[in-house]
Amino acid sequence: MDLIPxxxxxxxxxxxxxxxxxxxxxxxALVVALGTIHTGQxxxxxxxxxxxxxPAIEVAPEQLVDTALHLRDDLxxxxxxxxxxxxxxEQRQVVYHLRSTTRAWLMEMTVNVPATNEIxxxxxxxxxxxxxxxxxxxxxxxxxxxxxxxxRILLDDEFVGYPLLKSFRPTPLTVHDRATTATNGARALxxxxxRGIGHQRVVPSHLSQGDxxxxxxxxxxxxxxxxxxxxxxxxxxxxQPDYNGSxxxxxxxxxxx
Amino acid sequence: MATVNEAPRYAESxxxxxxxxxxxxxxxxHPSTHGVLRLVMTLEGETVVHxxxxxxxxxRGIEKILENRTYMAGIRYMDNSDYLSPMLNETxxxxxxxxxxxxxxxxxxxxxxxxxxEMQRIASHLVAVGTYMLDLGAFTPILYAFRDREGLLELxxxxxxxxxxxxxxxxxxxxxxxPVGWLQRLEAWLDTFENSWKExxxxxxGNEIFMKRTQGVGYIDPDQAVAFGMTGPILRASxxxxxxxxxxPYGAYRDIKVNPVVREDGxxxxxxxxxxxxxxxxxxxxxxxxxxxxxxPIGTRTPIALRPPRxxxxxxxxxxxxxxxxxxxSDGSEYPYRAKIRGPSFVNLQIVPELMRGHKMxxxxxxxxxxxxxxxxxxx
Numbered sequence: 001m002d003l004i005p006x007x008x009x010x011x012x013x014x015x016x017x018x019x020x021x022x023x024x025x026x027x028x029a030l031v032v033a034l035g036t037i038h039t040g041q042x043x044x045x046x047x048x049x050x051x052x053x054x055p056a057i058e059v060a061p062e063q064l065v066d067t068a069l070h071l072r073d074d075l076x077x078x079x080x081x082x083x084x085x086x087x088x089x090e091q092r093q094v095v096y097h098l099r100s101t102t103r104a105w106l107m108e109m110t111v112n113v114p115a116t117n118e119i120x121x122x123x124x125x126x127x128x129x130x131x132x133x134x135x136x137x138x139x140x141x142x143x144x145x146x147x148x149x150x151x152r153i154l155l156d157d158e159f160v161g162y163p164l165l166k167s168f169r170p171t172p173l174t175v176h177d178r179a180t181t182a183t184n185g186a187r188a189l190x191x192x193x194x195r196g197i198g199h200q201r202v203v204p205s206h207l208s209q210g211d212x213x214x215x216x217x218x219x220x221x222x223x224x225x226x227x228x229x230x231x232x233x234x235x236x237x238x239x240q241p242d243y244n245g246s247x248x249x250x251x252x253x254x255x256x257x
Numbered sequence: 258m259a260t261v262n263e264a265p266r267y268a269e270s271x272x273x274x275x276x277x278x279x280x281x282x283x284x285x286x287h288p289s290t291h292g293v294l295r296l297v298m299t300l301e302g303e304t305v306v307h308x309x310x311x312x313x314x315x316x317r318g319i320e321k322i323l324e325n326r327t328y329m330a331g332i333r334y335m336d337n338s339d340y341l342s343p344m345l346n347e348t349x350x351x352x353x354x355x356x357x358x359x360x361x362x363x364x365x366x367x368x369x370x371x372x373x374x375e376m377q378r379i380a381s382h383l384v385a386v387g388t389y390m391l392d393l394g395a396f397t398p399i400l401y402a403f404r405d406r407e408g409l410l411e412l413x414x415x416x417x418x419x420x421x422x423x424x425x426x427x428x429x430x431x432x433x434x435x436p437v438g439w440l441q442r443l444e445a446w447l448d449t450f451e452n453s454w455k456e457x458x459x460x461x462x463g464n465e466i467f468m469k470r471t472q473g474v475g476y477i478d479p480d481q482a483v484a485f486g487m488t489g490p491i492l493r494a495s496x497x498x499x500x501x502x503x504x505x506p507y508g509a510y511r512d513i514k515v516n517p518v519v520r521e522d523g524x525x526x527x528x529x530x531x532x533x534x535x536x537x538x539x540x541x542x543x544x545x546x547x548x549x550x551x552x553x554p555i556g557t558r559t560p561i562a563l564r565p566p567r568x569x570x571x572x573x574x575x576x577x578x579x580x581x582x583x584x585x586x587s588d589g590s591e592y593p594y595r596a597k598i599r600g601p602s603f604v605n606l607q608i609v610p611e612l613m614r615g616h617k618m619x620x621x622x623x624x625x626x627x628x629x630x631x632x633x634x635x636x637x
Contacts, residue, residue, distance in 0.1 A: 051570045052356045078483050079499075081573065082599040084584045095584065097571050097599070101483055101497060104504040108571060128486030131607045139320075154313040154636060163321055164595075 030055050030105050034075075056108035061119045064111055068096075068125040076100045077107065080126035083133060085140035087165045092142060094119060113142055121146040139164040278306065281618075285314050289392045289622045292632025294606075296625075300618060308613040308621075310606055315636035323596040328354050328428055328563040331596065336422040338598055339634035341384050344377035344413075345576045347426035350596075352507065353572035353583035354428045357565040364509070365553045366430035371509040372443075372546045373416070373425065374574075375539040379450070380409045381577035382532040382539075389529065389626040390461060393470055398460055405453050408446045415439055428563055430556020440547055447540055454536060462533070471526035475612040475624035478523065485608045488601055489579025490535060491628065493519045494527035501575035513545050525627035532629070562591050578602050578629055600634035 031047050034057055048056045059067045071077040077098040086093040092113040099106050111119055121144035123129040133144045134153040141162035144150060152159060161168050284295035293314035299307040319338055323331045335350045336343035348370050355362065362370075387402030410420040415436050417425035425432050461467055477487065482495040492499055500517040502510045518534040520527040565587040573582035579601030586595040605628050612624045 051359060051568055052572060054571055056569075079488075080486055081580060082571070082582050082584055082597065084595070084597040084599075086586065086595050095569075097582065097584065099580075101499045101504075106505065106571070106573075108569075126486065127484045128604060128607065131603065135603075152313075154316045156313070163318060 030107060034107070050108065054106055054108055056110060058110045058112070061111055061114055065120050065122060065125065067109070068122045071098060071107075071109070072125055075105075076102055077105065078102075080122070080128045080132070081106075083129060083136055085136040085142055085164065087140060089166055092117070092140065094136060094142060096122070117141065118143045118145055120144065123147060138162075141165065283621070285311075289625060290632075291388060291626070291630050292635075294625075294630065294632055294635070296609075296621070298613070298618075298621070303618045305613045305616055305618060305621060308610040310609055312606070312632070312635050315632050317637065319637045320596055320598060323593055325592065327591045328565070328593065331593065332426055332428075333422070333424045335598075336424060337633060338600065338637055339576065339578065339581070339602065339631045340421070341631050342377045342381040342577045343421065343423050344373045344425060345381075345574060345581060347423070348374055348508075349572060349574045349576070349581045349583050351426040351428050352574065353570060353585045354563065354565060356572045357568060357570045357585055357587055358428070358563070360429055360557055360559070362430045362508075362557060363554045364551045366555045367509040368546050368550050369431050369435070369555065370426065371513065372543050372550075373413070373431075375542045375546070376409050376412065376443075378539045378577045379536050380406045382536050385532055385577075385629040386457070386461070386529065389629075390467070392622045392626040393467065395461075395464075395467070398457060401453060401457050401460065405450055408449070412439065412443055412446065415442075427556055429559045430554070434555050440550070443543070444547065447543060450540060454533075454540075458533060462530070468526065470620075470623050471524065471529060471627070472522075473524050474616065474620050475525045475627055476523050477608065477612065481608075481611070482523075485611070486604045487579070487608060488604070489576065490518075490528055490531040491579065491605055493517060494531040495523040496521045501573060501580055505573075507572075507574060509546065512549065513542060515542065525623055528627045528629075564589060564591055573599070576601055578631065578634070579605060598634075598637055600637060602630050602632075602634040603637070606630055606635055
């Protein structure tokens with residue numbers, strides 16, 4: 001891996017590239033435009049600037065659809081890019097990322113989900129919201145009032161729980177002894193697994209052909225003739241004079257042990 | 258004798274035939290669904306009345322996995338999201354972390370990202386066009402397309418160590434610098450690709466059967482495309498000039514200008530043409546990037562344990578299918594608190610029931626293929 005020398009015709013690098021995707025001027029214009037949004041009490045919605053110069057506003061759940069219509073019709077945010085659920089443990093949020101195809105604007109709108117765990121659907125404002133809200137419902141359990149088809153989308157209909165919540169556990173917390181050779185990570189640390197405590201040993205009911213030959217040499221094993229579910233060897237073999245019977249006896253001794 | 262209130266079990270068609278609604282289940286194991294997509298279609302004769310996509314068969318919970326991986330370790334899982342364009346996925350995730358940390362990769366790294374991203378875009382579009390023709394019953398173009406794509410994957414293997422799940426991007430730069438002679442081999446590939454692009458174009462475009470099956474099929478209005486959140490070639494084929502590389506340039510796209518391919522058709526043929534000419538444009542961008550490739554380091558020095566400051570950000574790039582956005586929340590630890598993937602395929606699939614309605618059964622595959630779905634990204 002050698003460095004490629006810079007080609008002779010390469011232009012000199014500019015002094016510095018702007019480090020942000022959204023130019024500061026566009027972000028400032030957007031912040032001014034967002035100042036027209038007011039809460040129900042008449043106060044202007046405070047605007048934060050996220051890394052990447054993305055203005056972000058937080059709207060009340062009751063103001064969601066009105067604000068969305070205002071953003072779409074008056075400010076030109078015609079493209080709903082992304083709807084994300086967020087579980088902040090003490091609070092659930094739904095975050096909308098909006099774009100304008102005409103003005104190269106990007107902004108974020110956050111809604112704090114009330115205790116009823118239900119907010120209004122914006123599907124009437126942006127048709128994209130259909131599946132995006134279904135996905136948020138599927139993974140976070142937040143319901144959207146007015147959604148025409150609020151079903152699980154990525155997971156099974158029978159799935160229990162909402163996996164992207166921080167309280168979600170993929171397995172039940174009570175671990176029962178299982179008849180398996182697989183080890184549980186938490187138990188392996190305790191050393192119980194190595195000592196075999198709490199685990200049922202799984203013993204095959206019959207020996208496979210290779211084990212049969214290894215443990216009882218001389219036993220005739222014929223390919224797939226494995227006598228599954230029957231005592232080995234068959235009763236008819238015991239009284240054959242040519243057969244010395246050593247394999248059968250040792251196998252029975254094994255069984256007794 | 259039927260009463261007035263009883264709904265008729267049979268509908269009378271225009272020709273006087275009696276037809277009955279039928280429910281047809283297509284997939285999840287169907288060669289034209291490009292993965293494990295299931296379409297439950299209600300047919301009235303041969304006409305599709307209603308179509309319900311059923312997804313989730315490939316759901317692996319990548320967003321949950323990302324929450325349990327460090328920032329650097331999460332990049333590898335982005336490969337599996339849209340498995341036909343891993344370079345682009347990694348660029349989006351690494352870019353989101355960089356934006357949250359406020360670091361800027363060196364210029365050489367940005368140019369390497371541009372070159373590999375555009376190569377990946379060509380590879381993805383080649384698969385899109387090739388498999389689309391396979392869906393429509395033409396077997397030859399996919400052989401041409403995969404022949405050319407193989408050259409790109411070999412170049413990926415040289416630079417990243419892996420053909421497919423490349424794991425090449427890093428927060429603050431890229432993993433390896435270019436091997437000796439790689440740029441010359443890429444240039445040679447571009448020279449051959451110009452000819453093979455013409456071959457592919459002559460083979461497909463203008464073919465009467467292909468034109469009959471795609472022109473006027475699956476028309477998307479510009480307003481409808483925006484309302485349904487379409488991005489990428491689908492949006493541009495509907496006449497909306499929107500490309501994140503142009504409208505919100507990131508990385509080296511601030512230096513190298515993109516000419517977006519916009520068409521007014523809005524139908525399946527327009528989307529196909531959009532992808533074809535985007536390949537040409539990507540090849541031009543690679544050449545420009547190679548000519549202007551600066552020297553210097555390929556990555557900034559970052560701490561081994563990345564701990565972005567508390568905060569949130571949204572970073573989106575123009576993937577081969579559209580806007581690929583990452584919404585990232587950091588709580589100041591080594592693990593992302595929330596990482597949301599806005600996959601273009603997931604959003605683009607939403608419009609499929611609207612497009613199918615009223616079309617004939619034979620057009621279903623033609624519409625579905627023109628959307629260019631990757632189920633790994635739909636289900637995540």
